[in-house]
Amino acid sequence: MKVIEPHIHMIARTTQDYERMVRMHTVACCEPAFWAGYDRTSSQAFFDYFTHISEFEPTRAAQYQIEHYCWICINPKEADDLVLAREVISFIPEFLHKPTVLGIGEIGLNLNTVNEMTIFQEQVELALKYEQLIWIHTPHLKDKLKGTRMMLDYLKGHGKVNPEKVCFDHCEEHTLKMIVDAGFWAAMTIYPVTKNSPPRVVDALETYGIDHMLVDASGDWGPSDPGTLHDAIFEMKKRGHKEEHMETVFYNNPCYFLGQCKKFRPSPSLPKEKAWAV
Numbered sequence: 205m206k207v208i209e210p211h212i213h214m215i216a217r218t219t220q221d222y223e224r225m226v227r228m229h230t231v232a233c234c235e236p237a238f239w240a241g242y243d244r245t246s247s248q249a250f251f252d253y254f255t256h257i258s259e260f261e262p263t264r265a266a267q268y269q270i271e272h273y274c275w276i277c278i279n280p281k282e283a284d285d286l287v288l289a290r291e292v293i294s295f296i297p298e299f300l301h302k303p304t305v306l307g308i309g310e311i312g313l314n315l316n317t318v319n320e321m322t323i324f325q326e327q328v329e330l331a332l333k334y335e336q337l338i339w340i341h342t343p344h345l346k347d348k349l350k351g352t353r354m355m356l357d358y359l360k361g362h363g364k365v366n367p368e369k370v371c372f373d374h375c376e377e378h379t380l381k382m383i384v385d386a387g388f389w390a391a392m393t394i395y396p397v398t399k400n401s402p403p404r405v406v407d408a409l410e411t412y413g414i415d416h417m418l419v420d421a422s423g424d425w426g427p428s429d430p431g432t433l434h435d436a437i438f439e440m441k442k443r444g445h446k447e448e449h450m451e452t453v454f455y456n457n458p459c460y461f462l463g464q465c466k467k468f469r470p471s472p473s474l475p476k477e478k479a480w481a482v
């Protein structure tokens with residue numbers, strides 16, 4: 205069974221992680237633009253970061269037979285400075301035509317501030333203008349439910365946003381239902397220490413179904429592990445899920461969502477109506 209890692213920050217990981225991922229049958233991984241572990245002091249630092257994740261990281265991954273894709277944006281943690289955020293937004297279009305850039309992300313909210321919401325909205329407009337997919341970060345720190353609702357209500361009321369082209373990440377039990385009920389994609393992040401564990405993610409899949417659901421390990425600078433994705437696959441196996449179910453969650457679903465961008469090359473093993481009916 206092939207696996208796709210829909211959300212991981214490989215800039216923060218060692219080559220040993222690529223080795224482990226390829227041993228675990230990972231064929232592709234996607235890196236949303238995010239915080240660097242420190243606040244950048246100029247927009248130029250973002251330009252260099254975008255160059256790194258769109259040019260250098262794909263060549264590093266290719267040595268392990270893994271396709272590396274990325275998303276470009278000003279992340280919610282650094283979006284509170286409107287002047288800096290708008291400087292960054294001004295050169296994002298230069299990156300959108302690159303061969304491994306899938307869309308605008310991970311945009312969203314961190315502390316649910318007014319400025320964060322303004323920059324979120326401006327980047328939604330950018331995605332619409334350039335016909336890009338959107339990857340959304342829902343808050344970990346301040347109220348996740350409130351932040352998710354703020355963005356969901358905005359997108360539902362917008363009028364021009366196609367929910368099929370948008371994925372909300374870092375979802376939990378209390379935010380999943382309203383997202384998938386509104387036709388959007390939902391992703392759950394597994395962390396080895398805090399937040400979602402593999403059994404908790406599998407519980408949620410059993411409760412809410414596998415249609416429009418993604419799972420990722422979100423490896424970054426903190427305690428995190430690309431192997432947790434495979435712990436979740438093992439958890440599904442132990443509970444007696446069919447192989448097709450696991451393949452849908454960990455390979456086909458990412459293909460259905462990400463494949464809406466023509467640059468994403470892996471193709472699903474089944475059409476989605478069939479995969480979701482199994």
Ligand SMILES: [Zn+2]
Binds near residue numbers: 213310422
């Ligand atoms: Zn992330």
